[in-house]
């Protein structure tokens with residue numbers, strides 16, 4: 001079943017991937033899909049269907065128990081530990097719970113991907129305030145996350161995910177904390193980034209949202225994938 | 229090498245905040261041990277120079293009337309010379325002539341013909357090879373057993389025992405320094421580990437954003453360096469008055485070989501460098517600890 005050569009035009013490729021937690025049953029079985037460069041996909045399914053697990057596999061927070069995953073044409077199983085940071089920097093992630101660092105200001109949170117990549121403070125000053133301005137947080141550069149609203153935190157999380165101009169953007173329920181109107185605006189933001197060449201994968205259980213935007217979806221049901 | 233900003237909130241860590249309080253007494257103890265080692269080693273150098281070079285073997289005159297005594301003494305001298313010739317480390321052994329002996333005694337007894345009639349002890353001047361260590365104690369033992377009335381210059385035997393003792397004290401001091409370094413390093417290790425546990429979530433986020441291990445390790449290492457230096461300087465602050473007091477006390481002793489109980493310059497340099505050494509040790513330990521611990525994370 002295993003394809004020997006990864007298609008380098010695919011940013012992500014799953015082959016017969018299976019995931020289980022501890023000694024439980026496989027919550028994901030025989031997952032096969034690929035995300036071509038520049039594509040925009042949704043991954044949908046009920047709560048507990050395994051959406052977050054698929055994203056965690058892609059951003060290298062978790063290993064599959066079975067099958068093979070290729071990122072940017074590279075077999076993830078063969079990636080050495082010291083190569084992972086560089087690989088992860090090509091991926092921007094909006095975590096479901098944001099995972100902002102509470103002790104850092106908005107500006108420092110968004111600057112993190114630049115700083116861990118060794119960017120200069122000049123670059124930080126040049127790009128971060130601009131981006132925060134663009135997501136409407138110009139007045140909150142020095143605010144700490146605990147003082148921000150859910151929607152504001154979400155925009156900080158998105159800014160942090162895109163500041164490093166990732167080739168692949170993953171977002172886990174990015175519209176979970178906002179009303180439908182803001183949700184649609186966020187989607188437009190992701191579409192803008194997609195038009196600039198970023199491959200996008202968004203996990204959501206918001207059927208309403210998915211049906212309003214015409215992008216292919218990966219539907220998870222009973223641990224298996226149904227593509228339409 | 230040192231950036232001022234840190235993404236990890238290490239400044240408020242209970243796990244590492246106590247480190248200076250540990251490093252300060254460690255640096256204090258270490259300085260005292262180190263100063264002791266330097267003082268002893270300087271003393272040793274001087275004593276070694278005193279004992280090395282030459283020894284004197286004295287052989288008491290054999291009993292009996294003048295002629296026979298002189299003959300017996302001559303045989304004893306020859307025995308002693310044979311032993312000395314067979315001792316490694318002895319370059320030359322030469323018995324003083326009657327004339328030389330008389331010459332030595334003349335200032336006290338006058339240049340009297342009577343001296344020539346007295347049963348005089350014999351003396352052997354021993355020249356040692358500078359490149360060989362000689363066991364003075366063993367040689368004294370050997371001579372006194374093989375040759376009746378022979379004895380090695382007492383003062384030097386005693387000094388050589390003192391040198392052995394000092395050398396052991398010196399080794400002990402070095403051992404203490406190493407031990408203190410090990411304890412400090414182990415403490416930094418556990419403090420860093422608990423710090424990493426406290427900040428596990430932040431570290432995970434940094435990882436997922438693409439931070440290399442070195443980026444995370446650097447922040448812990450810089451913090452450990454700062455804390456180590458702080459404790460080290462405090463420890464030095466405790467040490468200096470003590471060392472200065474010892475130095476003044478030694479100077480007031482005046483005369484005798486104890487007068488030179490002062491710390492040599494190299495000793496001062498080592499003690500003053502100790503806070504930096506402690507800081508570097510803490511930094512290196514934290515760095516290695518973080519790398520080792522992270523290697524077990526995905």
Ligand SMILES: Nc1ncnc2c1ncn2[C@@H]1O[C@H](COP(=O)(O)OP(=O)(O)O)[C@@H](O)[C@H]1O
Pocket residue numbers: 021022027045046047048049050051052053054
């Ligand atoms: N760390 C974990 N340990 C054990 N079970 C887990 C863990 N994470 C997720 N699961 C289980 O795996 C299944 C899929 O979870 P998840 O991927 O979070 O789904 P979704 O994001 O679609 O809600 C759920 O049944 C959940 O309980």
Ligand SMILES: [Mg+2]
Pocket residue numbers: 051052053096172
């Ligand atoms: Mg989820």
